[in-house]
Structure formats: structure tokens, C-alpha cells
Amino acid sequence: MIPWWRSKRHLRPHLLLLGLTGAAVLPLALPCAARAQGVFDAIGAEVDRVFEQSKPAVVRVRAQQGRFQTVGSGFFVDNQGTVVTAAAILGLSSDISVDYNGLDLIARVVGVDLRSGVAVLHVFSGATPFLAFAKTAELHTATPVVGVGYPLNLPAAPTFGMVTGFDSQYLDRFFATTHLRTSLAISPGQIGGPVLDGHGQVVGMIVMAADERKFTYALPSAAIQKILADFQQHGRVEHGWVGVGVDPQSDAKAVRITQIFQGAPASASGLQPGDVVVRIDRREIVRPCDVIDASFFARVGEELPIVVSRNGKLMTFKFVVSERPTQIPVVLPNPDPAFLPPSGDAQGLKVGGKPQP
Amino acid sequence: MDSSSLPPEVRDALRARRAMFAQSPSVLPHLHRRIRVAAMERTSFRERLSAWAAALAAVRPAAYAGACAVLAVTLTLAHFAIPAHSGRTMVAARTTADTSYSLNEVGALPPSLDQKIDALISSVSAPGAPHSATAGVDAHYVLTSTPASYDSVVAF
Numbered sequence: 459m460i461p462w463w464r465s466k467r468h469l470r471p472h473l474l475l476l477g478l479t480g481a482a483v484l485p486l487a488l489p490c491a492a493r494a495q496g497v498f499d500a501i502g503a504e505v506d507r508v509f510e511q512s513k514p515a516v517v518r519v520r521a522q523q524g525r526f527q528t529v530g531s532g533f534f535v536d537n538q539g540t541v542v543t544a545a546a547i548l549g550l551s552s553d554i555s556v557d558y559n560g561l562d563l564i565a566r567v568v569g570v571d572l573r574s575g576v577a578v579l580h581v582f583s584g585a586t587p588f589l590a591f592a593k594t595a596e597l598h599t600a601t602p603v604v605g606v607g608y609p610l611n612l613p614a615a616p617t618f619g620m621v622t623g624f625d626s627q628y629l630d631r632f633f634a635t636t637h638l639r640t641s642l643a644i645s646p647g648q649i650g651g652p653v654l655d656g657h658g659q660v661v662g663m664i665v666m667a668a669d670e671r672k673f674t675y676a677l678p679s680a681a682i683q684k685i686l687a688d689f690q691q692h693g694r695v696e697h698g699w700v701g702v703g704v705d706p707q708s709d710a711k712a713v714r715i716t717q718i719f720q721g722a723p724a725s726a727s728g729l730q731p732g733d734v735v736v737r738i739d740r741r742e743i744v745r746p747c748d749v750i751d752a753s754f755f756a757r758v759g760e761e762l763p764i765v766v767s768r769n770g771k772l773m774t775f776k777f778v779v780s781e782r783p784t785q786i787p788v789v790l791p792n793p794d795p796a797f798l799p800p801s802g803d804a805q806g807l808k809v810g811g812k813p814q815p
Numbered sequence: 816m817d818s819s820s821l822p823p824e825v826r827d828a829l830r831a832r833r834a835m836f837a838q839s840p841s842v843l844p845h846l847h848r849r850i851r852v853a854a855m856e857r858t859s860f861r862e863r864l865s866a867w868a869a870a871l872a873a874v875r876p877a878a879y880a881g882a883c884a885v886l887a888v889t890l891t892l893a894h895f896a897i898p899a900h901s902g903r904t905m906v907a908a909r910t911t912a913d914t915s916y917s918l919n920e921v922g923a924l925p926p927s928l929d930q931k932i933d934a935l936i937s938s939v940s941a942p943g944a945p946h947s948a949t950a951g952v953d954a955h956y957v958l959t960s961t962p963a964s965y966d967s968v969v970a971f
Contacts, residue, residue, distance in 0.1 A: 526953040546959045575962060610956050632966045646956035666959045675962070703970040719970065738971070746969045753971030 501602075501618075504656060508604045509616035511658045514587040518608045519543045519565070519579070519650060522553035531607035531614075531651035532556065532579065533660070534588040535686065539581040542682055544650035544665055545570045548577050556581050571695040574634045574677060574754075575665050576685050589652055591679040592659035597621055597638065605642040605664055605674070607651025617642045619674075626747030628668060628675070632706070634697070635754035636747050638662045638676040684755055698756025699782035700724045700764070704735060706746050713743050715766070723777040729766065736772065737765040753782070 512533075519532045519541070528551070532543030541556060548554060554565040558581065568578040598621070605617040619641035626636045640653065644667055653662040653676045662676030688695040701722015705714045712734045718724050735743045738752040739762055756762055756779045764775050821829070872879040 520954075523955075526955055528955050528957050530957045544957070544959070547957050575959075611954065628962060631962070632969055633962055634966075637962075644958070646958035649957045649959055666962055668960060671958075698971070700971055703968055706969045717970075749969055749971050756971070 505604055505616055505618045508654050508656065508658045509606060509614075512589055512604075512606050512652065512654055513614050514559070515589045516606045516608075516614050516651060517541060518557040518647075519547050520555045520557070520562075521548045521551040522555075523549055523551050529608075529611075529647055530649045531647065531664075533606075533650075533652045533663075534586045535591075535660075535682075536588050537585050539584060539586050540568070540588075540686075541565065541579040541581060542650075542663060542686070543577050543579060544663065545572055545575045545577040546665075547650055554579060558586070569689040569694055571685050571688075573695070573697060574681060574685060576663070576677065576682060578686065578689050589654070589658070589660045591683055592655050592657065592661045593679075595680075597655075597661055597678075599623060601661075602656060603640055603642065603661060604654045605640070605644060605648065605651055605676075606654065607644065607648030607664065609645035609647050611647075617644060617648070619643065622673060624747075625675070626745075626750050627706075632750060635681050635751050636678065637665070638678055640674050640676055642674040642676075643671065644674050681754065696758040697782035698753055698758055698762070698779040700753075700756075700762065700777050700779060702729060702735075702764075704746055704749050711744070713746055713749060723780055724775075727775050727777060729764075729775055730768065733766040733768050733773075735764065736767050737763075739763060 515534045517532050517534070519530050521528045528547050528549060530544055530547035532541045532547075534540065535542050548567065548570060552567060554567060556563050556565045556579065563581050565579040565581050568580050570577045601621045603619060603621060605619070606614060607617075608614055621638055622641050623639040624636050625639050626633055628637075638653065638661065640662075642653065642664070644651075644664060649664055649666070651664050652660045653664060655661050660679050660682070662678050663682055664674055665677050666675045667673075668675060685695050699722060701719035701724040702715055703717040703719065705716045715729060715731050715733045715735060717731060718729055735749065737743060738749070739756070741748060741752045743749060743752070758779050758781050760779050762777050762779050764777065766773055766775065868879070871882070
């Protein structure tokens with residue numbers, strides 16, 4: 459009887475080819491699979507490291523609202539017991555407590571800034587773990603971030619995502635300053651929690667979940683630091699105001715002034731509607747959101763130089779920044795005199811905007 | 816049908832066909848023979864390829880090794896170009912469709928994920944189980960969907 463390997467002699471080249479192919483493919487395929495698995499393991503390990511490192515400084519915040527409580531998250535920002543959280547958790551309550559290390563501690567409200575949605579609490583004077591702030595300027599789209607907070611009544615949990623954009627408006631309304639748009643998935647109770655970078659430093663605070671929780675907005679760390687500094691220096695947040703309105707639909711090359719608000723520092727400056735804002739202090743203005751950020755970070759009482767372009771000629775104006783009014787007077791577009799009261803004041807909305815000489 | 820009523824040329828053609836079928840009672844042997852020939856052609860092609868590969872390996876081993884390397888790279892690229900879980904998604908989609916169909920059969924709409932979670936939460940009362948404000952607990956876990964304050968005008 460002929461052995462099978464002799465009867466299948468014609469298959470030898472095929473077997474040889476198959477063997478060589480396998481020998482060539484396996485060294486390529488195995489490291490790729492191992493590398494892919496290694497990347498996932500590395501990401502998981504980094505997220506876990508950031509979470510475990512930051513968890514002691516993240517607290518649960520409770521506010522008694524009559525018969526029920528509103529509950530969210532917050533985090534220590536110094537070793538003296540200062541907690542930053544979301545103003546939405548507190549509401550109008552003054553009965554605030556913080557769950558820290560298994561203890562239910564009474565918290566004092568240092569201040570609430572409704573414009574940015576930040577509340578600052580003080581728990582006690584003692585050594586507390588805290589989170590350091592990162593430089594928001596180093597963030598870019600697709601920067602990986604980790605959110606930490608207390609979902610529902612569950613223990614602190616991490617959520618992993620990335621920065622997906624920088625928005626100054628949501629739908630047709632404008633934020634107080636540019637917010638971080640992230641892909642973090644959050645649950646009720648995680649509002650007020652920190653958003654951390656790969657070093658475990660705070661790049662923002664979770665303030666809202668948008669579009670049915672498809673993405674999450676975070677207030678940048680620079681804005682939180684500005685608010686903390688204002689509370690420390692003035693006991694409240696002072697938002698700058700010059701009194702100049704710009705076209706929110708301005709294109710990328712020209713942010714045009716549309717109105718000068720009456721009684722504002724700019725009303726008697728010589729600025730005119732139609733002027734193109736080129737620079738505010740050291741901030742170059744190319745989009746309307748640059749104006750929003752310049753306004754948010756302007757310090758009340760400081761002299762603020764503004765460079766505008768009028769008929770192709772650059773002009774510099776200087777203002778002493780005043781405090782932003784709680785209600786901005788609204789200027790009606792092309793007001794029809796037939797519908798205006800004689801005094802020009804309709805239902806509390808001041809109608810004006812005529813540039814002053 | 817009476818063939819006498821047909822034209823003579825048609826009658827001759829029919830006669831010739833009957834004669835052909837009389838000589839070859841079935842067309843199946845003919846088809847079988849063609850299939851066998853085709854199979855032999857395929858076999859001979861395989862043998863020719865084997866012979867060519869063997870000759871190439873013996874005469875020009877470098878060229879043979881190069882051809883193997885090109886084939887290996889091609890197979891590797893093809894392997895990694897196909898997503899690893901592309902098939903699994905299709906299976907999951909079919910499973911979802913089947914589930915929806917079975918639920919529709921009994922006249923019930925499939926519950927949403929939120930409804931499933933709410934049902935689960937309301938049925939669990941153990942400490943540490945997730946609960947929300949709708950579960951009869953006096954805690955409302957905040958999740959805002961709008962900013963605290965935002966403007967309709969851009970002004971500074």
C-alpha cells in the first residue's frame with residue numbers, strides 16, 4: 459500500500475505554500491492582537507489610576523429643600539475644606555451637607571454665581587484631599603478626560619470620554635463663557651463632579667447633560683479659578699461690563715459692534731455700531747465667542763484697551779471696566795415709533811442703543 | 816398530432832431529430848460527459864499549478880519565496896482590513912429584531928431602556944441599589960439639561 463504522503467505528492471507544494479504563509483502571517487498577527495489588547499489594558503489602567511487618585515477629593519453634596527433633598531457631586535479644591543459644586547444642586551436652600559469619607563458634614567455656602575452655575579462651599583478647616591487645576595489652554599479636541607461623580611445613590615464612579623468641542627452657545631443662547639463639550643456619559647447625581655485630564659488635574663466641572671445625555675458640558679477650570687478668586691477677594695463674582703453688543707452671527711473675519719448700551723462705559727467713548735472689534739486687551743477677537751470670554755475674564759475696575767477697525771483704520775479705546783448688570787437692557791431691532799410708549803420704556807425693557815457722540 | 820399535415824421540410828427535420836434521439840436515448844450521458852471533462856480540466860489546472868509551484872521552488876527558490884511573501888502580506892492586510900466584530904453586530908441586530916417581533920406578536924410594545932431601568936429600580940429596595948426620585952425616595956439626584964444662565968445677546 460502506498461503511504462498517504464506519496465499518494466498526495468502533488469499536494470506538497472500547496473502544503474509548503476501554506477506553511478510559509480502561516481509562518482509569515484503569525485509573527486505579524488500575534489503582536490497586532492497583543493498590542494490591541496495592550497492598548498485597552500493601558501487605557502483601563504490609566505482611567506483607574508486617575509479615578510483612584512481623585513476619588514478621596516470628590517464628595518456628595520446634599521441640599522435640603524423642604525421635605526426632599528437635591529443631591530449631586532462636588533470636589534475639594536484646597537486642603538482647607540473648600541468645595542466647588544454646581545449651583546443647580548443648592549437651589550435656594552441654605553441647609554447644605556457634604557458626604558466626606560463616610561461623614562455627613564454641615565457645609566457653609568461661601569457664594570453662588572448663578573451666571574456660571576458654580577457654588578462654593580466650606581466644610582471645615584482641616585486637612586482635606588484636594589484636586590489641582592490644569593491649564594485649560596492645553597486642551598484640544600479629542601483630549602481624553604475622566605469624569606468622577608456619584609451617580610444616583612451609588613458609590614463614586616468614573617466615566618471616560620474625550621473633549622469633543624468648545625462651545626460658546628447651546629442652541630440659540632450664549633453661555634457665560636466658552637464651555638467644554640465632552641462625550642462623558644453621566645447619570646443624575648454626577649452634576650458638579652470634576653472633569654480630569656490624564657494627570658488627574660481638573661480641566662472642568664460637569665454642569666449639564668445636553669441632547670438627552672448624548673454629550674456633557676463642563677465649565678473650564680480657568681473659569682472656576684476666576685470665580686474662586688472673586689469669591690476670595692470680593693465675596694462675590696464680578697463679571698466685567700463695558701456696554702458693547704456685537705453681532706452674534708459675525709463671520710470669522712469681522713466681529714462687528716451692533717449697539718452701545720446706554721449708561722455703560724462705552725456709551726461716551728466714541729465707539730460706533732459698525733466698528734469691527736480686533737482686540738480686547740491682549741485677546742485677539744476673531745469670533746463672537748472671543749468677546750464672550752473677554753467679558754467673562756475682564757476684571758472690574760481695570761482699564762481695558764479695545765482695538766477696533768473703522769473704515770480700515772485701527773483705533774484704540776480705553777475703558778474702566780464696570781460690573782455687568784444683572785439684566786442687560788434689550789434693544790429692539792428697528793423699533794417702530796408707533797409701538798413705542800412716549801417715554802421709550804416698555805415693560806421694564808429699556809429701548810435705546812443710540813450711539814453717543 | 817398528425818405529421819402528414821406538416822410541410823415536407825418540417826417533417827424531414829422531425830424525422831432527423833427522432834433518429835438522433837434513437838441513437839442517443841438520453842441527453843444525460845452527454846451532460847455527464849461534459850461535467851466530467853470540466854472536472855478533469857479543473858483537476859489538470861490544479862495539477863499544472865502544483866507543477867508550476869514545484870518547478871519554481873526548485874529552479875528559482877528566491878522567486879518562490881517572494882511570491883509567498885507577497886501572498887502572506889496580502890492575506891495579512893485582508894485579515895486586518897475586516898473589522899473583528901463586524902459579524903457580531905449583524906447578529907445583535909437580528910436578535911433585537913427578533914425580540915421586537917416576538918413582543919409585537921403578543922400585542923405589547925417593547926419597553927424602552929429607561930422603562931426597564933425604572934421597573935428594575937422600583938422592584939429593588941435593598942440598600943445600595945440605584946434609585947431615583949420616582950422610586951418613592953425623598954432624594955432628587957440632579958441632572959440639569961440647560962445652563963444655569965445664558966444670554967440671548969453677545970455683549971461685553
